[in-house]
Amino acid sequence: SVTLIPGEVSVAAARRDPSFALPQVGIADVLIVQGVFGMRPPLTVFPRALAAVERAVELDDDLAEAHTSLGHVRLQFERNWREGERLYRQSLSMRPNQALGRLLLANCLMMQGRIEESLVEGQRAQSVEPADLTFATNFGMLLTYSRRFDAAYEQLSSLYATAPDFPLLRHHLARLYVLRGEPGEAIRLL
DSSP states (O other), X not given: OOOOXXXXXXXXXXXXXXXXXXXXXXXXXXXXXXXXXXXXXXXXXXXXXXXXXXXXHHHOTTOHHHHHHHHHHHHHXXXXXXXXXXXXXXXXXXXXXXXXXXXXXXXXXXXXXXXXXXXXXXHHHHHHSTTOHHHHHHHHHHHHHTTXXXXXXXXXXXXXXXXXXXXXXXXXXXXHHHHTTOHHHHXXXX
């Protein structure tokens, strides 16, 4: 059997049906992740992500995921927090139970110092996808950024006990250890 990575699946689907918007969103999302996490140069991938997601919106303006991804490009690449927030909220008005939209809105709100709103959205994202470690880990990160170190530790360490090999979780827990004055624990973890 052949295993395809998400970007390959999206590219194959886009080639098969160029009028289908969702694969364009998938292509954009893969490129965005590469740029955000430094896997590829942001100046290389974000313009391509923007082109893909604008194509998705052009094909289907009612596709909530397209507005979420467009908001992510606006926020992460253009540093336009207000437009990112507007697009996340537009997306969530179209599809309220979209966990990724809630997660990204929560992060956007935290970047603006709107801590309480951020935590509410972070909890909502986690409740939409309770079995997905990404959303629970992100909520732990939000608790860390809000300086609620005990709650963050409870969240992240309990996740670590069940999924010690999840890289994003290890990263956020290590950051928390540093902020708690336990650099040795952070080094051990990393």
